[in-house]
Amino acid sequence: MVAMSIDVRPYRDLEPKEMEEWERLVKKAHPPGEVRLGSDIRWADLDPETDYLIRLWDEDELCACTWVTQRTVSVSGRETPVAGIRGVVTDPDQRRRGYGRAVMERAQELMRSFADCEFAVLFSSVTAVPFYEDLGWRAIRGPVTCDQPNGPIDYTETLPTAPVMALGLQPSADLPAGPVDVRGPPW
Numbered sequence: 167m168v169a170m171s172i173d174v175r176p177y178r179d180l181e182p183k184e185m186e187e188w189e190r191l192v193k194k195a196h197p198p199g200e201v202r203l204g205s206d207i208r209w210a211d212l213d214p215e216t217d218y219l220i221r222l223w224d225e226d227e228l229c230a231c232t233w234v235t236q237r238t239v240s241v242s243g244r245e246t247p248v249a250g251i252r253g254v255v256t257d258p259d260q261r262r263r264g265y266g267r268a269v270m271e272r273a274q275e276l277m278r279s280f281a282d283c284e285f286a287v288l289f290s291s292v293t294a295v296p297f298y299e300d301l302g303w304r305a306i307r308g309p310v311t312c313d314q315p316n317g318p319i320d321y322t323e324t325l326p327t328a329p330v331m332a333l334g335l336q337p338s339a340d341l342p343a344g345p346v347d348v349r350g351p352p353w
Contacts, residue, residue, distance in 0.1 A: 170222060170223060170224045170229070170265070170268070171222070171223050172220065172221065172222050172223075172268060172269065172272045173220070173221050173223070174218050174219075174220050174234075174272065174276055175218065175219050175220075175221070176214075176217070176218055177212050177213065177214050177217040177218065177219060177233075178214035178215070180219060184219075187228050188219065188221075188228070188231060190228075191228050191231060191255055191257060192253070192255055194257060194258060195255045195256065195257065195258055196255075202291075204289070204291075204325055204328060207314065207321075207324075207325075207351075207352065208314055208315055208351050209252075209351055209352060209353065210235075210252075210350055210351040210352065210353040212233070213235065216235050216236040216237070217233055217234065217235045218233065218234045218235075218276060219231060219232075219233055220232050220233070220234060220269050220272050220273050220276070221269075222265050222268055222269050222272075224260070224265070227257075227260075228257070229256065229257050229260040229263075229265045230254075230255065230256040230257065230260065230265035230266050230268070230269045231253070231254075231255055231269060232251055232252070232253055232254040232255070232269050232270065232273050233251070233252045233253045233353075234249060234250070234251060234273050234276050234277060235249070235250040235251075235252060235353050236248070236249055236250070236280060236283065237250055237348065237349070237350070237353065238349065239287070239346055239347060239348050239349055240345075240346070240347040240349055241342045241344060241345075241346050242342075242343070242344035242345060243345075246284070246342075247280075247282045247283050247284075248283055248284075248285055248286060248287050249277035249280050249283040249285075249286040249287075249335060250286060250287050250288060250353050251270070251273055251277075251286060251287075251288035252288070252289070252353040254266060254269065254270065254288075254294070256269075266297065267297075267301070270298075270301050271301070274286070274301070274302075274333065274335075277333075277335055278335045278336075280335070283335055284334070284335060284336050284339040284340075285332050285333060285334050285335055285336075285339050285340075285341055285342065286332065286333045286335055287306075287330060287331070287332050287346075287348075288303065288330070288331050288333075289321070289328070289330055289331075289352045289353070290303075290305075290328055290329050290330070290331050291328055292327045292328050295329060295331075298331050301333075302333055302334075303331040303332065303333045304331060304332060304333070304341055305329035305330070305331055306322075306329070306330045306331065306332050306341070306342055306346060307322075307343075308320065308321075308322030308323070308330065308345070308346070309321075309322050309323065309345050309346070310322045310330045310345075310346045310347075310348065311345070311346070311347045311348070312347075312348045312350065312351055312352045313348075313349070313350050313351055314351065318347075321348075321352060330346070330352075
């Protein structure tokens with residue numbers, strides 16, 4: 167029996183075939199034309215210098231993945247390096263098997279290795295909030311502002327049912343209290 171495996175790949179090292187595998191999984195989980203909360207938001211592009219793809223394989227099948235990023239945000243006016251989660255996806259036929267949890271646990275392990283990041287941030291979907299809370303993430307009260315083509319928006323006001331969430335990465339880390347400006351598009 168082949169056990170599941172998880173790998174971590176820097177975005178800059180991914181081959182086109184690997185990106186195509188990821189894109190197939192995303193399209194299976196979110197078919198073209200599916201209306202999703204936040205689909206009218208401009209999201210940050212992937213960054214080859216800071217982004218990692220975490221993939222979970224069961225035998226030779228890609229079952230779940232997420233991206234980990236690093237950014238500098240402003241918390242109450244203070245520049246703060248943070249880690250981030252984006253694009254958590256599990257194959258719809260493979261859900262409820264612990265794959266999403268395993269990918270997130272590996273992502274949290276990777277983010278804790280970023281010495282300068284006290285906490286991590288993710289932009290949650292409405293339905294995923296209990297999943298993330300079970301992994302230790304907590305909603306940020308806001309406001310959380312981000313850049314959009316027509317100027318900055320208060321993400322927490324624009325999508326009040328889809329919270330921005332944070333996770334402490336260091337034992338003494340305080341979660342953000344006060345305004346957060348992600349200084350770019352959300353990820």
